[in-house]
Amino acid sequence: MVQNVLEGVFVMNEQKQIDYSQKGYTKPKEHFIYRVKFTKGEEVKFIGHLDIMRLFQRAIKRAKLPVAYSQGFNPHQLLSFANPLTLGTTSEGEYGDFEMAEKIEPAFVMNELNKTLPKGVKVLDSVLITQKAQSAMASIDGAKYIVYADKKLTKELLEKNINEFLAQKEIFVMKKTKNNEKITDIRKDIFDMKNISDEREIKIYLYLAAGSRRNLKPEPVIKSFYEYLGLEFEKYYMKYHRLDLMRKEEGKGWLALGEEIGVRSIGGKYE
Amino acid sequence: MKNRIPDEILLQVEKPARYTGNEINMVVKDPNKVDIRFGFCFPDVYEVGMSHLGLQILYYFLNRREDTYCERVFAPWTDLEQKMRENNIPLFSIETQQDIKDFDFLGFTLQYEMSYTNVLNMLDLAGIPLFSKYRTEKDPIIVCGGSCAYNPEPLAEFVDFFYLGEGEVLYDDILELYKQNKKAGGTKQQFLEKLLQFDSIYIPKYYDVTYKENGEIASFLPNHKNARKIIQKTVVLDMDTVYYPEKQLVPLIDVVHDRVTLELFRGCIRGCRFCQAGFVYRPVREKTAQTLLKQAEQLVKNSGHEEISLISLSTSDFTCFEELANGLLEEFSKEEVSLSLPSLRIDAFSLELMEKIQEVRKSSLTFAPEAGTQRLRNVINKNLTEEEILRGCALAFSGGWTRVKLYFMIGLPTETEQDLKGIAELSEKIVEKYYELPKEKRPRPVQVVASSSCFVPKPFTPFQWDAQNTFDEFLQKAKTVKKQITKKQLKYQYHDVKLSFLEGVIARGDRKVAKAIYRAWQLGCKFDGWNDLFQYDKWIQAFEETGIDPAFYANRERSYDEILPWDHISVGVSKQFLINEREKAIKEEVTPNCRQECSHCGAKCFGRGVCYE
Ligand code: SF4
Ligand code: SF4
Numbered sequence: 001m002v003q004n005v006l007e008g009v010f011v012m013n014e015q016k017q018i019d020y021s022q023k024g025y026t027k028p029k030e031h032f033i034y035r036v037k038f039t040k041g042e043e044v045k046f047i048g049h050l051d052i053m054r055l056f057q058r059a060i061k062r063a064k065l066p067v068a069y070s071q072g073f074n075p076h077q078l079l080s081f082a083n084p085l086t087l088g089t090t091s092e093g094e095y096g097d098f099e100m101a102e103k104i105e106p107a108f109v110m111n112e113l114n115k116t117l118p119k120g121v122k123v124l125d126s127v128l129i130t131q132k133a134q135s136a137m138a139s140i141d142g143a144k145y146i147v148y149a150d151k152k153l154t155k156e157l158l159e160k161n162i163n164e165f166l167a168q169k170e171i172f173v174m175k176k177t178k179n180n181e182k183i184t185d186i187r188k189d190i191f192d193m194k195n196i197s198d199e200r201e202i203k204i205y206l207y208l209a210a211g212s213r214r215n216l217k218p219e220p221v222i223k224s225f226y227e228y229l230g231l232e233f234e235k236y237y238m239k240y241h242r243l244d245l246m247r248k249e250e251g252k253g254w255l256a257l258g259e260e261i262g263v264r265s266i267g268g269k270y271e
Numbered sequence: 272m273k274n275r276i277p278d279e280i281l282l283q284v285e286k287p288a289r290y291t292g293n294e295i296n297m298v299v300k301d302p303n304k305v306d307i308r309f310g311f312c313f314p315d316v317y318e319v320g321m322s323h324l325g326l327q328i329l330y331y332f333l334n335r336r337e338d339t340y341c342e343r344v345f346a347p348w349t350d351l352e353q354k355m356r357e358n359n360i361p362l363f364s365i366e367t368q369q370d371i372k373d374f375d376f377l378g379f380t381l382q383y384e385m386s387y388t389n390v391l392n393m394l395d396l397a398g399i400p401l402f403s404k405y406r407t408e409k410d411p412i413i414v415c416g417g418s419c420a421y422n423p424e425p426l427a428e429f430v431d432f433f434y435l436g437e438g439e440v441l442y443d444d445i446l447e448l449y450k451q452n453k454k455a456g457g458t459k460q461q462f463l464e465k466l467l468q469f470d471s472i473y474i475p476k477y478y479d480v481t482y483k484e485n486g487e488i489a490s491f492l493p494n495h496k497n498a499r500k501i502i503q504k505t506v507v508l509d510m511d512t513v514y515y516p517e518k519q520l521v522p523l524i525d526v527v528h529d530r531v532t533l534e535l536f537r538g539c540i541r542g543c544r545f546c547q548a549g550f551v552y553r554p555v556r557e558k559t560a561q562t563l564l565k566q567a568e569q570l571v572k573n574s575g576h577e578e579i580s581l582i583s584l585s586t587s588d589f590t591c592f593e594e595l596a597n598g599l600l601e602e603f604s605k606e607e608v609s610l611s612l613p614s615l616r617i618d619a620f621s622l623e624l625m626e627k628i629q630e631v632r633k634s635s636l637t638f639a640p641e642a643g644t645q646r647l648r649n650v651i652n653k654n655l656t657e658e659e660i661l662r663g664c665a666l667a668f669s670g671g672w673t674r675v676k677l678y679f680m681i682g683l684p685t686e687t688e689q690d691l692k693g694i695a696e697l698s699e700k701i702v703e704k705y706y707e708l709p710k711e712k713r714p715r716p717v718q719v720v721a722s723s724s725c726f727v728p729k730p731f732t733p734f735q736w737d738a739q740n741t742f743d744e745f746l747q748k749a750k751t752v753k754k755q756i757t758k759k760q761l762k763y764q765y766h767d768v769k770l771s772f773l774e775g776v777i778a779r780g781d782r783k784v785a786k787a788i789y790r791a792w793q794l795g796c797k798f799d800g801w802n803d804l805f806q807y808d809k810w811i812q813a814f815e816e817t818g819i820d821p822a823f824y825a826n827r828e829r830s831y832d833e834i835l836p837w838d839h840i841s842v843g844v845s846k847q848f849l850i851n852e853r854e855k856a857i858k859e860e861v862t863p864n865c866r867q868e869c870s871h872c873g874a875k876c877f878g879r880g881v882c883y884e
Contacts, residue, residue, distance in 0.1 A: 043272075044523065046287040051524045058295070058521060058575030075607055088282050116575075118523060119293055236279035 031068045031078070031099045033129045034109050035136060035258050040091040040242075043120030049084035055121065056081075056096060056113075063112040066102040082136035082245055082257065083143065083210055086217060092124065093144070093244035095136040095257045103128070105268045129262040136257055140211035142191060142246040145218045148239035149202040152231050158195045158202060165228050166193055173220045186224070189216035210245065275368035276351070276360065284350045288524045289317035292365040295521035296573065298334045298341070302367050306338040306450050308374040310364055310411070314381075314389035315800070317345045321520065322528035324582055325380055325417065329438045331516035339446055342366035344377070346389045347396070349797070349804065355396065362397035372397045374411045375449065378434075381419035384777040385770065385800040387426060390415075391792040394429070401789065403431050403476065408459050412449075421504070421551050422730040422837040425780035425788060427475035431463060435471045435840060436505035437537070439513050444469070467497040471505040473840065474498065480782055486823055488781060488834040503841045504551070508879040510536065510558040515566055518573035530578035530611065531570040533563055535595070539584035540865035540881060542872075543641070544652045544856050545683065547729035548584055550849075551842045553872065554880035555865060560591035564598045571608055579603065580611045587612075588866075635674035635718075636667050642683060643693025649859045650685050652852075657697065664701045668708055674718045675701060681748045681765070682726040682740035684856065691748055694721060695755035695763070702760045722764040723752060725771035729778050730837045731844065733852035736829040739775040741822075742768055769807045773799070775825035781836035784824065786817040845873035 040052070047055065057077050060067050069075040078099035085091055098109065110126035117123070133139065149158075165171075168187060175184040192207035204225075208216040218240050226233040245257045252260070274281065274291050281287035302308060311330055313320030320326055326343070333341035342364035347355060355362070361370045371377060377397075379390050391401050394413070400406045403413065415426060416434040423433040434441065445466065452462045466472045477498035481489040493500060507513045519531060538555035539548065558566075567579055579599060583589065599610055640660055642648045648655060664675060679694045698721040705717035725745050728734045740748070749765040756763050777784060790813035798804040814821050829835065831850055838846075848871070855862060862870050865881045875882040 043291070043293045044288075046281060046291055047523045048288075051288070054525070055523055057577070061575035061577065062295075062572070069607055077607075087287070088278065116295075118295055234279075236282045239278070 031101060032103045034098045034100060034106060035127045035129055035133075035261060036096050036098055036109065036113070036123055037125040037256075037258050038094050038096070038117075039120070039122045039124060040085060040089075040094050041120030041122070042090060044118060045088055045090045045120070048087060049081065052094075052121075053079060053081055055118065056098075059113055059117050059121075060098065062116045065098075065109060065112060066100050066104065068099040068101040080135055080137060083140050083215075085242060086219075086240070089240040089242060091242035093242050093256070095245055097129070097136045103266065105266055106262075106264050108268075125258050125264075127258050127262040127264055128266060131261050133261045136245075138212065139247040139257060140245050141209065141213070141248040142254065143208055143210035144243040144246065145206040145208065146196070146241045146243060147204040147206060147218055147222050148241070149204060149222070150234060150237040151202075153202050153226070153229070155195070155197045155202060157229060158197065158204070161229055162193060162195050162204075162225075165225055166190070171221075171224055173224050175220065186216055186220060189214055190221060193221070272366075272368055275363040276355075280351070280354045280358070284354065285348060286317075286524060289345070290347065290351065290365070292343075292368070294523055295575075296518045297366060297520060298330070299366070300334070300340045302340055302369065305340040306453070307336075307340070307376070307446055309333055309339055309341040309446075310344045310371045310374045310377040311341055312344040312371075312377050312379045312390075312393060314346055314379055314386040314393060315383075315798070316348055318522075318524070318526040320345045321522050321526040323380070323382065324532050324534060325382075325438070327519050327532065328514075328516060328534075329378075329442075330520065331518070332439055332514050333442060333446075335514070336443070336446065338450060340366070342374075344371055344393065346393055346798070352392075352396065362393055370397070372399050372411065375453075377411045377413050379413070379415045379417075379430075381415050381417040381426070383800055384419055384425075384774050385805075387777060387788050388792045388796045388799055390426065391429065391789065392797045395792075402428055404428075406431075412459060412462070418548065418551060419778075421547075421840055421842060422778065422780070423473055423475065423840070424782045424836040425777050425784040427782050428785045430475065431459075432466060433473040433475070435473060435502055435842075437507045439507050440505045441469060441471060445472075464495070464497065467495065467499070470499070470503045473502045475782075478839065482783075486783075486820070488836060491834060491836075491839055501839060501841050504843060506552075506554075506843075506877050506880075507537070507556065508877065510556045511562045517566070517569040519570055519576075521574045521576070528580065529576070530580045531567065531574055531576045532580050532582050533567055533570070534558070535563065535581055535583040535586060535589045537583070538880065540588055541585055541654065542652055542852075542862055542864060542870075544650070544733045544852055545641070545680065545726060545729075547732050550731045550844045550872075552584070553843055553874035554877060554882050555588075556880040557590060560594040560598060563591075563595055564602065567599060568602065571603065571606075577607060578609050578611055588864075635676060636672050637676040637678065638663065639678040640697060641678065641680050642686075642690060643679060643695070643697050644690045646859055647683060647686060647690040647693070649861050650856045651680075651683055652856070652861050654861055654864065657700075660697065661700060661704055664704050665707070668705050668717070669712065671714070673705070673713075673715055675720070677701070677719065677721040679721060679723040680726045681723045681752065682745055684734055684737050685859075686748075688751060691751045692755045694723060694752045695761075698761050698763075699756070699758050702758050705760075717760050718762070719760055720762045720764065722766070723749065724766040725768055727771055727775045727778055730835070731842050731849070733849045733856055735779065735835065735849065736831065736833075736853065738828040739772070739825045741826055742772055745771070767802065767805070770799070770802075770805060772821070772825055773807070773810055776821045777824075779824050779836070781824075783819060787813045787819040787821075790817050843872075843874035843876055848872045 068078045080097045082095040106126040106128045110123040113123045170185045171187040172183050173186050174181045189209035194205040196203045196205045206218050223233045246254050247257055248254055276290055330341055333339050344364050363369055364371055394401050399410050413431045414434055415430045420433045448465055449462055463474055477493055477495040479494045480491050483489045536555055536557035538552040540555050542549050641653045642651055677698055698719055702719050728737045728739055745768040753763055791810050794809040794813055796806050796809050
């Protein structure tokens with residue numbers, strides 16, 4: 001009966017993501033889905049995707065929000081999160097879909113969570129989904145980033161070369177897949193790339209394809225740009241920051257994940 | 272708070288969030304506005320340390336004092352350690368990310384003998400001299416506590432003082448004393464002398480040891496007029512009024528035990544003769560169900576966890592167990608908070624409770640028969656019959672459980688081949704029990720995992736005089752068990768024999784063993800409890816180079832009149848009682864538990880608890 005810690009038994013609840021676009025998942029009628037936009041700041045940039053999910057489960061519990069649970073032996077909160085962020089990258093445009101069992105003011109979700117979330121995670125927006133919408137994860141088509149480059153890249157160098165770099169018809173990089181590497185053209189996945197440096201920092205704005213169909217992370221773009229310039233690319237000295245996640249809708253063009261899918265108030269008294 | 276480790280390094284190590292803090296309920300204070308900085312050092316990696324209840328309690332206990340800032344310190348994993356050494360980054364605390372060498376106290380908790388090299392390594396990483404005699408006024412005071420501190424001798428040369436017993440009792444007084452002494456311009460030396468006023472503080476340098484030619488202790492005597500002959504452990508008397516934190520640190524990454532922990536009681540009524548915890552934590556002191564329900568509510572509210580774990584030795588001996596379990600289920604099952612009971616006795620297990628818990632969630636069950644035959648269970652005073660074990664398993668199976676873990680020990684005193692075969696036989700009977708269920712009640716094949724650990728004789732148990740089995744004996748015995756197993760539903764595992772041997776050496780080590788620990792650390796030993804990092808050869812080399820014979824400590828039977836290295840410590844249980852228990856063990860006689868009948872072990876001296884019920 002006396003066990004030392006190392007022999008301790010891991011009792012982990014399997015927390016699966018719910019993807020309600022999936023077949024076989026019937027969304028119970030009485031559930032209300034809130035799309036929540038949040039930050040992942042410096043303080044939490046080393047927390048992984050699964051841990052962010054756990055962090056929200058607990059915050060929701062502490063905030064006593066009327067979250068909905070799955071049925072079955074291991075009931076779990078019905079939360080799903082968009083596009084995982086690379087460890088070390090900060091963001092002001094993360095999204096999650098939280099299912100509630102009661103209809104409450106979207107601002108209530110936001111404010112109550114903000115009272116209890118750890119430093120670095122802050123809910124910026126909360127929308128009750130009222131229109132036909134895909135899950136946050138499934139709807140992503142693009143992502144916007146700022147890259148903070150290291151000292152090797154000067155403003156002049158950047159200014160002079162960025163357009164030329166983009167003018168290339170094809171930009172080939174080695175992309176790692178599960179088992180091997182393959183040469184891929186990433187040019188078509190770079191929607192935009194701009195110099196936005198200021199007095200203090202060398203900054204590059206990137207608008208890249210993202211999501212389940214096409215996905216490009218900022219690192220290969222910057223790496224290939226450095227190589228293009230003949231500069232040594234030092235992986236661990238770059239900083240990346242995600243600005244937002246975007247979706248493309250027919251007839252409407254590009255929209256942020258939380259735009260035009262629902263309401264920010266249901267007319268309740270809650271402020 | 273800026274991270275002590277720069278991003279480019281954090282990006283290259285495993286789980287960087289181990290080092291960056293910011294957890295829910297982390298205490299934030301201005302270090303310049305406190306009198307005392309206390310580093311709570313856990314000599315293992317973050318995930319293990321964060322699962323330790325003692326840390327959670329003492330952290331808030333010390334931080335409830337405005338004049339003290341208690342911060343956490345963990346052993347960095349080897350990847351980060353290497354980078355820290357390359358870049359001259361000394362060991363730092365999680366909260367302020369500042370160097371711990373500037374703290375007033377560093378308190379190490381000793382839960383496991385195999386973490387001792389980590390203690391040394393952490394001091395070294397912090398830039399603090401390892402031997403207490405080489406430390407100066409500038410260095411922090413090094414204090415150790417925890418269950419392994421009851422035999423402090425192997426670490427005696429490295430530690431300024433040992434705190435024997437439960438932390439809530441004396442720390443306020445100690446810190447007050449420290450503050451006064453500091454304000455009055457007193458030295459560390461003066462502070463340590465003042466500590467001699469406490470019954471439960473052991474300061475190794477105030478004692479001299481001499482040895483006989485055969486290596487046994489010849490004398491162990493105080494060399495300071497105020498140093499007491501016997502240092503008495505201290506315990507909390509009233510568990511209902513003692514401080515218990517209303518909140519818990521909630522890690523942002525996955526740790527070993529990630530849930531609300533409710534401590535039901537301390538101590539154990541059972542007195543299994545191999546079990547150190549059963550003796551050193553005596554007497555049993557319980558909390559009331561009311562107190563616990565209140566604490567549970569607070570903890571769940573402040574943490575957001577969805578699982579409550581009831582913690583104690585032998586949980587089902589809790590007198591208000593039903594009341595508590597029902598209360599918790601009533602309160603929390605609608606909130607989707609589940610219960611986990613890590614330490615249940617098979618004989619007291621009720622189907623009713625099982626089914627109630629099952630409503631919420633279900634996992635595998637663990638039982639600890641410890642020995643394969645009734646004869647040997649009598650020897651070790653594991654008061655549990657085969658019939659009770661089988662009945663318990665039958666209940667569990669009909670309740671829908673299909674995974675069972677069984678803990679056994681090999682190498683127990685008086686063990687015969689029959690006892691070893693008994694492990695396999697009992698486990699197979701449990702498998703068969705499952706197939707007695709009607710077919711429609713068997714959703715899937717049963718999985719029984721029997722695992723045996725190697726018996727390590729521990730101080731303050733009736734077997735503290737016994738020889739541990741040798742390496743070869745253990746291996747032979749494990750093979751005997753394995754050969755006996757035929758059923759495919761039954762898996763047998765045994766624990767690392769080498770590790771148990773080393774644990775045996777250190778557990779009953781004296782001051783001389785320090786040399787070998789120090790040498791092993793120099794040779795690169797650390798995280799010895801982690802299979803893949805354990806370097807047995809280096810340890811053997813360390814023993815050889817320092818002239819320490821490990822078999823002298825592990826494999827030698829002692830006589831009752833030998834001075835044992837921990838004889839100057841009292842846990843309340845008398846030596847005579849332990850001798851009686853050992854004699855009874857050999858005669859295969861059992862001793863009733865504290866609630867059946869008091870056996871006058873000595874722990875009544877604390878004046879409270881089960882002895883007075
Ligand atoms: S029941 Fe036995 S093994 Fe378990 S804690 Fe009590 S004395 Fe130790
Ligand atoms: S004095 Fe008696 S009741 Fe108290 S702990 Fe010892 S045996 Fe148990």
